[in-house]
Amino acid sequence: MSPREFGEAWALSQLSPGIHLVALAGLVGRRAAGWRGVVAAVAGMMIPAAAITVALTAAYALIAASPIARAALAGVAPVTGGMTIATAALLVRTTARRSRAHAAIDVGVCLASLGAAVFLGIPTLGAIGAGAAIGALALGREPPTSRESSVG
Amino acid sequence: MDALALFAVFLKASALSLGGLSSLPLLRADLVAPGIATDDQVVQAIAIGRISTGPNGLYIVSLGYLVAGVVGATMALIAASIPPLLIVPLTAAARRWMLTTPVAGLVRGVALATAGLLAATGIGIVMATGAPSWWQLALAAIAVVLTYRGTVHPAIVIAIGAAAGLALGR
Numbered sequence: 114m115s116p117r118e119f120g121e122a123w124a125l126s127q128l129s130p131g132i133h134l135v136a137l138a139g140l141v142g143r144r145a146a147g148w149r150g151v152v153a154a155v156a157g158m159m160i161p162a163a164a165i166t167v168a169l170t171a172a173y174a175l176i177a178a179s180p181i182a183r184a185a186l187a188g189v190a191p192v193t194g195g196m197t198i199a200t201a202a203l204l205v206r207t208t209a210r211r212s213r214a215h216a217a218i219d220v221g222v223c224l225a226s227l228g229a230a231v232f233l234g235i236p237t238l239g240a241i242g243a244g245a246a247i248g249a250l251a252l253g254r255e256p257p258t259s260r261e262s263s264v265g
Numbered sequence: 266m267d268a269l270a271l272f273a274v275f276l277k278a279s280a281l282s283l284g285g286l287s288s289l290p291l292l293r294a295d296l297v298a299p300g301i302a303t304d305d306q307v308v309q310a311i312a313i314g315r316i317s318t319g320p321n322g323l324y325i326v327s328l329g330y331l332v333a334g335v336v337g338a339t340m341a342l343i344a345a346s347i348p349p350l351l352i353v354p355l356t357a358a359a360r361r362w363m364l365t366t367p368v369a370g371l372v373r374g375v376a377l378a379t380a381g382l383l384a385a386t387g388i389g390i391v392m393a394t395g396a397p398s399w400w401q402l403a404l405a406a407i408a409v410v411l412t413y414r415g416t417v418h419p420a421i422v423i424a425i426g427a428a429a430g431l432a433l434g435r
Contacts, residue, residue, distance in 0.1 A: 125356050125363055126349075128372050131279040131288070132322035135349035143353050151353055155346055162319020163326045163342045167335070169313050170327040177309070181431065186305060188430025190390060191401040192423055193311040195408025197387030200286045200321075202413055204380040208373050219377055226381025230290075231388065237290045240378045241281055248374015253366035 114144055134158065210255050222247060266301050268336050275325055275344035283376050285322035286311070288345075290382035292325065293389070296332065304393040306331040315419035400433050 114122075122140040129136035135155055142154030176182045201223075209219035226244060229235040266274075274295045282288035289311075296302040310331060314324025322345055329341030356363060391397060391405045404426055411417045 125352055125360075128363060128368065129283075129349045129352035131282060131348040132320045132345055133284050133349065134320045134322075135346055136352045139350045139353045140356065143357075151350065155350065158319065159323075159342060159346055162317065162323055163338065166313060166317040166319065166323050166326045167330050167338045169317050170310070170330045170338075173309060173313060174331070184434040185427035185430040186308065187394075187401070187434030188404055188426040188428070189312050189423055190305070190308045190393065190426075191397060191405040192408040192426030193308045193315075194387045194390035194393075195405035196315065196412045196419065196422065197286065197289065197311065197390060198384050198405075199387075199409045199412035201380040201383035201387060202409075203415075204284065204287065204376055204383065208376040208380070210373075219373065222374065222377040223381045223384075226378040227384050228381075230382050230385035237294045237382055238281065240382055241375055244374040244376075244378025245371050246374070248377070249367045249371040251370065252373045252377070253368075253370025255369070 114141065118144065210252075212255075215255065219252065222252070266333070268333065268340055271329070271333055271337055272340040272344055275329065275341045276347065278325070279322075279345050280348040283372065283379055285320050286324065287376075287379045287383055288322065288325060290379070290386045292328065293386055296328075302328065302332050304390060308390060308393075312423050315423060398433075400429060404429055 119141070122137060122144070126133045126136035126140060135158070138154040138158045139151045142150035142152070144150070146153065173182075205220060205223050209216045209223075222244065226240045229240055230237070274292070278288035278291040278295065281291060289307075293304075293307060297304055297307060306328065310324045310328035313327040314321055317323060317327070323342075325341040325345055326338050329337035329339070331337075333340070352363075362368065391401070394401070397405075408422055408426065411422050412419070
């Protein structure tokens with residue numbers, strides 16, 4: 114696989130639903146060995162990691178009800194909340210367009226979604242659907258000095 | 266909730282999200298609101314997903330295990346693996362179309378809307394106890410900064426939270 118092919122696979126994987134790394138593994142696997150390559154790449158990436166995740170969860174479940182675990186959770190909960198907020202900010206940083214005017218519009222769309230969720234209680238699917246419609250109609254254009262030209 | 270219904274919930278969240286943690290708002294709406302999972306379980310799953318190997322999106326495997334044991338984890342794993350692979354036949358059939366302006370805009374719009382929902386979910390997790398104390402709000406702020414900068418491993422950030430909880434949470 115050439116750097117250019119990998120760059121395009123990466124760009125396409127960012128368009129996929131769900132976990133982007135699974136899409137990237139699938140695209141690389143298909144290029145390497147067809148559909149058997151897809152299965153091998155995705156299984157190789159997901160199954161060991163999932164097994165470790167289940168083992169960690171099962172180990173934690175053994176002590177979850179103890180007073181010590183309950184006390185620790187009082188600190189872990191706000192940390193995971195903060196991590197989730199930071200993940201949202203990182204998503205905006207990688208998604209928003211570079212020019213100042215476009216970036217302002219993009220951040221505005223994100224804040225509108227945040228406000229609609231917090232203050233209006235809009236259904237999650239409704240916000241995603243609205244984002245898709247607004248995006249397809251109005252958020253596609255980008256000045257030529259953007260990341261897309263560097264993907265190759 | 267039976268295994269098939271759980272699979273449907275995980276599949277919907279995976280298919281309508283963009284990237285690892287962005288399935289969280291849909292999962293929280295479909296599992297926590299009806300009382301199938303608790304916010305505590307969501308917190309535990311996110312923390313374990315961050316500590317464990319593999320993509321962050323594997324937190325749903327941990328959540329699946331907490332809700333329905335090994336069957337739940339298996340349902341979550343399959344549901345997380347299928348939607349991203351749609352890109353493989355789509356790319357084979359319409360590679361040029363995938364890289365057009367309207368598609369880029371659609372994906373950007375979904376990502377930005379999802380980011381807003383994700384931020385709202387994060388705020389919801391911080392406020393889940395009803396009245397977080399000053400040190401919990403401070404921990405949340407520290408986690409935002411450390412995670413955004415990305416210079417400290419997530420496991421260390423979670424360990425800081427656990428230590429603070431042990432020291433101040435009893």
